[in-house]
Amino acid sequence: MKKLLIVTLLLFSSISLFAQDVLVEAESFDNPGGWLVDPQFVEQMGSPYLNAHGMGKPVKNASTKVNFNKSGSYHIWVRTMNWVPGEWEAPGKFQLKVNEAVLDTVLGTRSGWGWQYAGETKINKKNETHIELVDLTGFNGRCDAVYFSTNKTTPPSSPKKLAAWRQELAAEPNAPEELKTYDLVVVGGGLAGCAAAIAGAEQGLKVALIHDRPVLGGNASEEIRVHTEGIYGNFERILKKIDTKHYPNGSAESKLDQQKRDENVKSYDNIDLFLNWRAYDAISEENSVKYVDARQTFTGERKRFTATYFVDSTGDGWIGFWAGAEFSYGRESVDTYGEYWEEHGELWSPKEADNAVMGSSVLWGSKDTDSPQSFPEVPWAMPVSKDYAEVNGEWQWEFSRNDLSQIDDAEEIRDHMLRAIYGSFSNAKKDEVNKNRKLEWVSYLVGKRESRRLVGDHIFTFNDAKEGRKFPDGVVIEKRAVDVHYQTVLEDEKNPDFISEALFYRGPQYYIPYRSLYSKNISNLFMAGRNFSCSHAGLGGPRVMLTTGQMGAAVGYAASLCKKYEVMPREIYTGYLQEYLDLIEEQKYEKIPTSKK
Numbered sequence: 001m002k003k004l005l006i007v008t009l010l011l012f013s014s015i016s017l018f019a020q021d022v023l024v025e026a027e028s029f030d031n032p033g034g035w036l037v038d039p040q041f042v043e044q045m046g047s048p049y050l051n052a053h054g055m056g057k058p059v060k061n062a063s064t065k066v067n068f069n070k071s072g073s074y075h076i077w078v079r080t081m082n083w084v085p086g087e088w089e090a091p092g093k094f095q096l097k098v099n100e101a102v103l104d105t106v107l108g109t110r111s112g113w114g115w116q117y118a119g120e121t122k123i124n125k126k127n128e129t130h131i132e133l134v135d136l137t138g139f140n141g142r143c144d145a146v147y148f149s150t151n152k153t154t155p156p157s158s159p160k161k162l163a164a165w166r167q168e169l170a171a172e173p174n175a176p177e178e179l180k181t182y183d184l185v186v187v188g189g190g191l192a193g194c195a196a197a198i199a200g201a202e203q204g205l206k207v208a209l210i211h212d213r214p215v216l217g218g219n220a221s222e223e224i225r226v227h228t229e230g231i232y233g234n235f236e237r238i239l240k241k242i243d244t245k246h247y248p249n250g251s252a253e254s255k256l257d258q259q260k261r262d263e264n265v266k267s268y269d270n271i272d273l274f275l276n277w278r279a280y281d282a283i284s285e286e287n288s289v290k291y292v293d294a295r296q297t298f299t300g301e302r303k304r305f306t307a308t309y310f311v312d313s314t315g316d317g318w319i320g321f322w323a324g325a326e327f328s329y330g331r332e333s334v335d336t337y338g339e340y341w342e343e344h345g346e347l348w349s350p351k352e353a354d355n356a357v358m359g360s361s362v363l364w365g366s367k368d369t370d371s372p373q374s375f376p377e378v379p380w381a382m383p384v385s386k387d388y389a390e391v392n393g394e395w396q397w398e399f400s401r402n403d404l405s406q407i408d409d410a411e412e413i414r415d416h417m418l419r420a421i422y423g424s425f426s427n428a429k430k431d432e433v434n435k436n437r438k439l440e441w442v443s444y445l446v447g448k449r450e451s452r453r454l455v456g457d458h459i460f461t462f463n464d465a466k467e468g469r470k471f472p473d474g475v476v477i478e479k480r481a482v483d484v485h486y487q488t489v490l491e492d493e494k495n496p497d498f499i500s501e502a503l504f505y506r507g508p509q510y511y512i513p514y515r516s517l518y519s520k521n522i523s524n525l526f527m528a529g530r531n532f533s534c535s536h537a538g539l540g541g542p543r544v545m546l547t548t549g550q551m552g553a554a555v556g557y558a559a560s561l562c563k564k565y566e567v568m569p570r571e572i573y574t575g576y577l578q579e580y581l582d583l584i585e586e587q588k589y590e591k592i593p594t595s596k597k
């Protein structure tokens with residue numbers, strides 16, 4: 001079902017009787033052309049938006065049709081922003097075309113998200129009105145919505161008022177009307193979420209997997225292109241259905257494993273897959289999640305998901321956060337868990353707790369061609385990239401700063417990386433040796449390493465890994481070195497702030513207990529992935545994707561036992577641990593088909 005794109009409302013105001021308002025959400029345009037729907041920052045700026053991600057080449061026009069109920073002269077506003085305000089022309093400029101006329105106003109030039117006045121136009125209700133977004137630069141112009149009104153009152157800007165105004169215009173009821181009910185709702189389709197859905201479904205649970213992207217895998221997907229590392233532990237059979245080969249980070253070869261992963265997850269009849277659906281709320285009553293609400297990222301359609309059990313595998317711990325689960329963010333003080341590593345002192349574990357976390361990355365690459373390739377000047381990128389010159393980016397292209405939250409400031413972090421990339425490539429192009437180099441691919445998705453960590457009955461720490469501590473409920477096994485990143489600028493401020501270093505600690509094989517995979521205070525909530533229960537240094541090893549995949553599979557099996565005995569996740573540890581461990585052991589092997597028994 002396609003959402004009503006255009007919402008009309010007859011306003012009875014003191015200024016104008018019978019004014020007409022028409023709001024067109026950009027992400028719902030009939031044809032996005034070369035613009036991409038970007039839903040990464042909905043919680044902060046209020047909506048998905050269209051992003052002209054052309055890597056320096058203007059993208060094809062986005063277009064849509066609108067029917068008006070009233071003819072007349074309309075004022076037009078566009079919700080947009082100049083993503084690098086400064087003493088240069090805005091990087092992401094575009095114009096609006098209404099029917100045959102391109103309006104003079106250049107858009108994308110105001111600082112911070114808000115409404116930019118675009119001009120006035122005559123509308124004849126008898127004809128369908130055509131709107132197009134005309135990109136001028138190919139450098140990430142942003143359009144959230146286009147608003148027409150016969151009244152010249154600027155729409156609200158503050159996030160709260162804007163959300164209420166949008167809801168009123170759309171005449172949207174508070175709760176989604178469509179209800180879906182499952183045994184297990186998994187939110188976030190990275191490796192952890194995919195594995196949880198598969199394990200649960202194989203055990204007969206009716207599962208919903210809600211994921212805000214068109215493809216599965218999170219950071220492993222062809223959209224972000226990180227290869228999966230770690231070991232399979234107890235879950236080789238499942239993880240081989242969704243993992244990747246060891247191509248270089250950022251390689252286009254990631255597409256091959258994408259197909260395998262998507263097909264395998266889709267092959268389960270009892271997994272209902274909701275791709276391009278983003279959860280935006282979760283409500284708990286008496287410390288138990290009752291439902292998760294989600295919205296289709298293009299059409300705005302909404303559904304409410306109820307279930308007996310939920311898995312938060314969003315990476316950012318969103319479900320736990322909304323439902324009131326305890327969580328942590330940043331580095332604990334060295335005394336909290338005694339996570340000393342003498343050699344690296346404060347860089348590893350600080351005297352005082354702080355907000356430092358591993359940063360987020362945008363992977364990118366270029367290729368050599370056999371003819372000269374131009375690249376535009378990017379003065380707005382230079383204050384970040386300075387004289388750094390590079391033609392490809394690997395995992396070290398990473399940005400974190402203690403005053404920036406990897407959740408709330410994620411758009412600023414992504415944009416900082418875009419400036420670093422475009423500026424560094426532009427510097428590299430000045431070298432004759434790169435004259436045939438073409439910028440081939442820059443992700444527009446921010447690949448995250450660390451943000452919220454939900455608190456479970458056990459908080460996994462660096463010492464658990466360092467000592468290879470054995471737990472009675474150790475369901476995840478890993479032997480990959482623990483590595484924690486820091487920004488190189490911390491050691492020498494002349495270093496670029498967008499490049500990181502890793503501290504590797506090589507220790508024994510280690511184990512993660514089941515008690516780190518369910519919430520301490522929300523009784524029916526599991527977590528798997530980088531938002532599992534751990535300290536900052538404890539996350540250093542298990543954040544890699546086969547380990548997070550193991551966590552997912554482990555909670556999928558636990559959920560099936562929960563259903564069998566009608567108990568909550570904690571009770572699997574207190575009452576059914578041996579059966580749980582036996583179930584995992586049994587799943588290591590391919591089942592013999594009944595026909596061959």
Ligand SMILES: Cc1cc2nc3c(=O)[nH]c(=O)nc-3n(C[C@H](O)[C@H](O)[C@H](O)COP(=O)(O)OP(=O)(O)OC[C@H]3O[C@@H](n4cnc5c(N)ncnc54)[C@H](O)[C@@H]3O)c2cc1C
Binds near residue numbers: 220249361362530
């Ligand atoms: C550049 C880079 C290099 C790295 N190198 C490696 C490496 O070589 N090997 C390795 O294994 N790991 C590597 N890592 C770490 C690893 O990728 C992450 O720690 C891991 O992806 C975390 O897994 P996850 O499933 O918890 O989260 P993700 O992979 O981030 O998956 C979570 C998914 O949930 C979706 N989501 C979030 N919120 C919602 C919502 N509200 N509704 C619906 N969906 C939602 C997100 O879009 C995302 O796709 C690297 C990370 C980066 C950024």
